[in-house]
Amino acid sequence: MRKFREAIIEKTILLNGFACILFVVLIFVFLAKDGLTLFRTIAIQDFLFGQIWSPLAEPPQFGILPLFLGSLFVTVGATVISVPLGMACAIFIGEIAPRWMREVLKAGVELLAAIPSIVIGFIGMTMLGPVVKSLFHLPTGLTAVTGSIALAFMAIPTMVSIMEDAITSVPRTYKEGSLALGATHWQTIYRVIIPAASSGIVAAIMLGIGRVIGETMAVMMLTGNASVMPKTILAPVRTMTATIAAEMGETVRGSEHYFALFAIGLVLFGITFLINFLADMARHRKKK
Amino acid sequence: MSKIETKDLNLFYGNFQALIDVNLAIEEKMITALIGPSGCGKSTLLRTFNRMNDLIDGARITGEVLIDGKNIYEAGTDLVVLRKKVGMVFQRPNPFPLSIFDNIAYGPRTHGSKSKAELEDVVEQALSRVQLWDVLKDRLESSALNLSLEQQQRLCIARLMAVTPDVVLMDEPCSALDPMATQRIEELMSELKKHYTILIVTHNMQQAARVSDRTGFMLLGRLVEYGETPQVFTNPKEIKTEEYITGRYG
Numbered sequence: 142m143r144k145f146r147e148a149i150i151e152k153t154i155l156l157n158g159f160a161c162i163l164f165v166v167l168i169f170v171f172l173a174k175d176g177l178t179l180f181r182t183i184a185i186q187d188f189l190f191g192q193i194w195s196p197l198a199e200p201p202q203f204g205i206l207p208l209f210l211g212s213l214f215v216t217v218g219a220t221v222i223s224v225p226l227g228m229a230c231a232i233f234i235g236e237i238a239p240r241w242m243r244e245v246l247k248a249g250v251e252l253l254a255a256i257p258s259i260v261i262g263f264i265g266m267t268m269l270g271p272v273v274k275s276l277f278h279l280p281t282g283l284t285a286v287t288g289s290i291a292l293a294f295m296a297i298p299t300m301v302s303i304m305e306d307a308i309t310s311v312p313r314t315y316k317e318g319s320l321a322l323g324a325t326h327w328q329t330i331y332r333v334i335i336p337a338a339s340s341g342i343v344a345a346i347m348l349g350i351g352r353v354i355g356e357t358m359a360v361m362m363l364t365g366n367a368s369v370m371p372k373t374i375l376a377p378v379r380t381m382t383a384t385i386a387a388e389m390g391e392t393v394r395g396s397e398h399y400f401a402l403f404a405i406g407l408v409l410f411g412i413t414f415l416i417n418f419l420a421d422m423a424r425h426r427k428k429k
Numbered sequence: 430m431s432k433i434e435t436k437d438l439n440l441f442y443g444n445f446q447a448l449i450d451v452n453l454a455i456e457e458k459m460i461t462a463l464i465g466p467s468g469c470g471k472s473t474l475l476r477t478f479n480r481m482n483d484l485i486d487g488a489r490i491t492g493e494v495l496i497d498g499k500n501i502y503e504a505g506t507d508l509v510v511l512r513k514k515v516g517m518v519f520q521r522p523n524p525f526p527l528s529i530f531d532n533i534a535y536g537p538r539t540h541g542s543k544s545k546a547e548l549e550d551v552v553e554q555a556l557s558r559v560q561l562w563d564v565l566k567d568r569l570e571s572s573a574l575n576l577s578l579e580q581q582q583r584l585c586i587a588r589l590m591a592v593t594p595d596v597v598l599m600d601e602p603c604s605a606l607d608p609m610a611t612q613r614i615e616e617l618m619s620e621l622k623k624h625y626t627i628l629i630v631t632h633n634m635q636q637a638a639r640v641s642d643r644t645g646f647m648l649l650g651r652l653v654e655y656g657e658t659p660q661v662f663t664n665p666k667e668i669k670t671e672e673y674i675t676g677r678y679g
């Protein structure tokens with residue numbers, strides 16, 4: 142009887158595990174079915190490397206390079222801003238702050254994570270945009286950088302809480318061993334604690350980047366939505382996610398445009414898949 | 430002059446007094462063992478000598494600890510200098526998750542980095558001193574976490590040697606090791622005694638009797654008896670020491 146129960150529990154867990162994989166596969170198939178249809182009429186290199194995205198022109202053009210660059214600029218910008226800030230914040234919370242302050246800061250970080258992205262977009266539009274505009278003497282404050290800064294603030298809470306976890310779960314004996322050798326607190330942090338926590342830190346960065354790439358609402362509001370090839374990070378851009386969100390409602394189901402949006406989704410899926418894969422690789426190499 | 434001397438040393442964890450009026454004089458280049466039942470304050474006492482108790486919130490000290498005649502609790506004491514001079518080996522081997530080489534080079538690099546050639550020298554010497562050089566010299570770049578526990582503990586001792594301390598504090602250094610490994614570490618300690626003043630905390634009374642020159646017996650935060658090891662074990666002055674040694678305590 143007990144054996145029977147064990148077997149049922151085991152099978153259920155197994156099933157759940159497979160269910161996750163099944164969903165991913167189903168989503169992929171769903172995206173691929175419509176996305177790949179596009180390439181019956183459009184060459185894949187024209188889609189990937191075409192420099193003009195103009196679905197309503199005659200004839201329509203479906204080059205996603207400007208959108209891809211838009212996403213790239215915004216994401217790289219957000220990463221460059223959020224990684225150092227997030228690291229500093231996590232180190233401070235995990236290692237330096239006294240206990241009472243640690244609790245306050247952790248609660249603060251969690252609150253920051255709970256702010257809906259639309260609110261961040263809203264604040265960015267009314268406060269950050271004008272600042273960027275006057276700071277760099279631009280015709281508009283809605284640029285890739287504006288998006289990057291706002292997205293960095295969305296990525297930071299995720300990064301900080303995972304990094305902080307990784308830092309505080311470094312065995313205390315490492316820290317004691319280092320201090321007992323006469324290392325200072327700071328030397329201990331950057332020569333033992335950070336290396337020991339590095340796999341968690343890498344995972345945190347990847348998750349943060351994942352959030353940034355997938356974010357749609359705030360970037361739609363903040364990046365200016367211009368689907369042209371961006372020359373600098375101070376130019377308006379449009380990301381892949383924003384394109385799908387903005388245009389899905391106005392396409393005819395089954396049209397070329399409709400399939401093109403699915404194909405963009407497929408590209409996004411591929412990119413996030415790649416990032417996760419790289420993160421895993423980084424973690425395993427570390428273990429070895 | 431004694432190497433280490435405590436004068437009316439008291440230590441409090443919040444309201445709890447873990448050390449009570451400890452007066453102790455430790456001689457240079459000898460092995461001094463601290464024994465006593467669990468919770469009597471052995472580790473606490475040991476950790477006052479390199480001020481590791483500073484890390485604990487609410488730990489407070491009165492009295493003096495003199496090392497080479499200087500009170501290490503005086504304001505302005507440089508903890509980096511102190512901990513270079515007074516090194517510590519922990520109960521569970523705690524090599525850093527770095528390569529064998531980087532573990533040994535950690536101390537020297539921390540204290541003003543040396544050239545690659547110098548570091549290689551230091552690593553060879555330190556590993557030789559704990560008899561690991563021949564075994565490990567061909568895999569210095571592999572992770573220290575893959576070594577056996579005994580090798581890890583030796584590595585931790587070597588890591589300490591690399592910062593050239595005077596005093597080595599060992600808190601139950603063999604409790605994670607099997608009897609054979611324990612015996613070999615004890616032999617190593619007798620060898621190291623020529624160069625270092627060693628303090629060892631141990632639960633294993635045979636070990637204290639075998640390796641140490643002096644023994645201190647602690648009970649409930651007090652140093653009950655302290656003297657030459659043979660005397661303490663064969664002819665204790667205090668009745669409580671005798672009771673402990675003959676196994677009438679935990």
Ligand SMILES: Nc1ncnc2c1ncn2[C@@H]1O[C@H](COP(=O)(O)OP(=O)(O)OP(=O)(O)O)[C@@H](O)[C@H]1O
Pocket residue numbers: 442445447465466467468469470471472473474485632
């Ligand atoms: N950080 C701390 N905060 C409060 N009390 C503590 C702390 N560390 C130790 N103590 C208490 O101080 C007393 C002495 O502890 P200590 O670790 O020095 O004992 P020990 O002799 O080393 O014991 P063991 O043989 O079990 O290692 C114990 O009663 C312990 O509960």
Ligand SMILES: [Mg+2]
Pocket residue numbers: 471472473600
């Ligand atoms: Mg102890």
